[in-house]
Amino acid sequence: MSITLDDLSVHLAGAELVRDLNIETAEGEVLGLVGPNGSGKSTALRCVYRALRPSRGAVLLDGADISTLATRESARHIAAVPQESSNDLDFTVAEIVELGRFPHHRGNQPLTIEERAVCEEAMHRADVVHLADRGVLSLSGGERQRVLLARAFAQQPRVLVLDEPTNHLDIHHQIQLLRQLRTDSTTGLIAMHDLNLAAATCDRLAVLANGMVLHIGTPTEVLTPELINEAFGVAPSIVRHPRTGIPQLHYDI
Amino acid sequence: MTTSDTQPTSDTQSSPDRQASLDQAPTSDNQSIPSASRREKSLLTTVLSLVVVLAISTLVGITLGPAPVPLPDTVRYLAAAITGGTIDAADASGYSIIWQVRTPRVLLAAVVGAGLSVVGVAIQATVRNALADPFILGVSSGASVGASAVVSFGLFAGLGVYALSTAALLGALGASALVYLAARGKSGLTPLRLVLTGVALAYGFQSLMSAIVFFAPFSDSARTVLFWLMGSLGSATWSGLPLAAATVVLATGLLLWNSRSLDVLALGDETAAGLGMDATAVRKRLFLLTAIVTGCLVAVSGAVGFVGLVIPHLVRLLVGANHRRVLTIAPLIGAIFLVWVDLASRTLFAPRELPLGVITALIGVPVFIILLRRRGYLFGGR
Secondary structure: OOEEEEEEEEEEOOEEEEEEEEEEOOOOOEEEEEOOOOOOHHHHHHHHOOOOOOOEEEEEEOOEEHHHOOHHHHHOOEEEEOOOOOOOOOOEHHHHHHHHHHHHOOOOOOOOHHHHHHHHHHHHHOOOHHHOOOEHHHOOHHHHHHHHHHHHHHOOOOEEEEEOOOOOOOHHHHHHHHHHHHHOOOEEEEEOOOHHHHHHHOOEEEEEEOOEEEEEEOHHHHOOHHHHHHHHOOOOEEEEOOOOOOEEEEOOO | OOHHHHOOOOOOOOOHHHHHHHHOHHHHHHHHHHHHHHHHHHHHHHHHHHHHHHHHHHHHHHHOOOOOOOHHHHHHHHHHHHHOOOOOHHHHHHHHHHHHHHHHHHHHHHHHHHHHHHHHHHHHHHHOOOOOOOOOOOHHHHHHHHHHHHHHHOOOHHHHHHHHHHHHHHHHHHHHHHHHHHHOEOOEOOHHHHHHHHHHHHHHHHHHHHHHHHOOOOOOHHHHHHHHHOOOOOOOOOOOHHHHHHHHHHHHHHHHHOHHHHHHHHOOHHHHHHOOOOHHHHHHHHHHHHHHHHHHHHHHHOOOOOHHHHHHHHHHHHHOOOHHHHHHHHHHHHHHHHHHHHHHHHHOOOOOOOOHHHHHHHHHHHHHHHHHHHOOOOOOOO
């Protein structure tokens, strides 16, 4: 499924957080949102997973405005791992992952055998099977992040919205996750800070600054010294990855 | 998505055993299913044993009291009352003590204990706060304003014995409505705003109650109000029981049916949105439910503290955080607890009665602290 941000604007408490965003993803594409702090990446994503209602414009799922869908209905297609997630109750990892099935149910019918298999597979993909019976409050930040990913996988989404998904993850799990996103048929919408990983993962990158799209294109088109300087105010040296040819940034302090 | 989608296309970063564990994914599915059903079986065992304990506790509660009635007589009276049998005229006073006084009282203790525990679970999920209890949203202080008006100035005198309950219920619902209106904001009904508004307005209601008692024409009003506030089941009758019982059963059923929503609510509003749940809407419904149930309970028993705070934590220690399990066990444990507390309240210093709140705290606080320290209980992190 494809996601389109159509003239999306959000005003909140007198500030315009994003303005007239127009971003289109193709089916199965992984699109990265990059940009400095406060550039509107999270705000745009929050509109997609419906934590925020756009002030103007719309988010389209396969061309249909998601605000016309029931929230449960859109959650069957769009799963999200938000940046901030707090939880005070000591659920087990397996219980958290099973909550990914929430949009597919009414009331508290027990999960079917197929759904249990879906959850199990989601835990395998996020590499948390060995933690299944552990309480989430006793996990490390990275383990917890992987549990949240497993929960999103268990939702069986066609669109995956991830806000800084590699936060807290060690490099092994960062690469494992990003590789999965690349090989999956799921459409991905990801906010990332690490431009090198973003370049290696995403089909296209949208550079945001001050709530607007500065530039959108393939990593090679977008990651130029001029554009990075314009968005972030830093001047990197850009080289090609020796094996993949993808642009990689080097900074001098 | 199939399993093959998930496997990395290049193996350079995957160790062989990781690859192997991915390949085994379909076979290990079968192992998790028995583990889930084992958990279900152990829940069923727990429920059945708690039901037995509750039944025994109820019988003990009915048998014991200031006026001694031997157990065989108690059983005979109960059997006669339930099956419509007859008893000798000589047994009339014993029968009346057992069936008209103690039985409704013990049953009401069970209902109130169950109700406060269930509502405690609901309110802690609603405001996402470990310190929340059913009275945190101003319900009990609102009820006390109504109750003190009745005790001090004879409000609702036309309602006779129901005046106190009616005034308490109205006070509770009025207070809840005020808290709700004051806490409501542009960004929805956030947990912290609810708690802060509830606590702040509770102080307001308390001072209002104090003022009413202070200006009361009768000097023992303060005592009566205080006793009522600490909770008592002394006024329990058969006629008051059905409404409270029906409310508690209905609320427990509704909450159980929506237990997964409570789980999702605990993950925070952002995550809830991503899972297709409007957290504010759910919170509003939960608030309404808690206000009604707590109002009904306060009307029949006063404000019995501590049960709604501690039983939810105790149950989570036993069965984990999952709300379906918590809501299945909490009413049973709460009911058992309050049956014994009420028994202690009327027998320890008979014929005088201790307020329930005194005993719930005396028993509950040390037990709770010991449990909290012994097990690795985590609520709100380490």
